[in-house]
Amino acid sequence: MVNIQSLVNQERMTEEVTTFDESLQQLAKILIDTLHRTDGVGLSAPQIGRNERIAVIDFQDDRDPLVLVNPTLLKYYGKSVEMEGCLSYPGIYGEVERPEAIRIEAEDEYGKTFEITAEGFEARAILHEMDHLYGISFTQKIKTRVDAETFEEEEE
DSSP states (O other): OOOOOSSTTTTSBOBOOOOOSHHHHHHHHHHHHHHHTSSOSEEEGGGGTOOBSEEEEOOSSSSOOEEEEEEEEEEEEOOEEEEEEOTTSTTOEEEEEEOSEEEEEEEOTTSOEEEEEEEHHHHHHHHHHHHHHBTOOGGGTEEEEEOHHHHHHHHO
8 A cells, every 4th residue: 555645756857758668667556556545636746655756547437547657738828827736745725826728738647648638626636737747846836825624615
């Protein structure tokens, strides 16, 4: 069983993935399985102590989890400030400003390149996980910090 780590490896840039093999596919599976043991939406390799540039996101709908390898932000539009939390920082929540809509390029765990456009919550989740891959903690982006009780009230 893999555990989610707090500050270890969280503030350094990950290594670009150059080999798409069974070990990378296994890492994607570990990330997805670990994510599914939580109430989170996304998880990145640094959060489980790995230095590869890979993250997974599960929007908890009828789509398979999204695997992002070497994601790059191509375009972004607008901005919004919304509440965020992070599995690596339990009990810490805050308002974070992010683009409202994005277009990214990434590869899947098999090396196939794709582009995806996302907006609102989906864009926010993707950018949050991408930040982990580039050594940026969401705590560095918090405009206003709130406690867990206030966060729960905001979510209702």
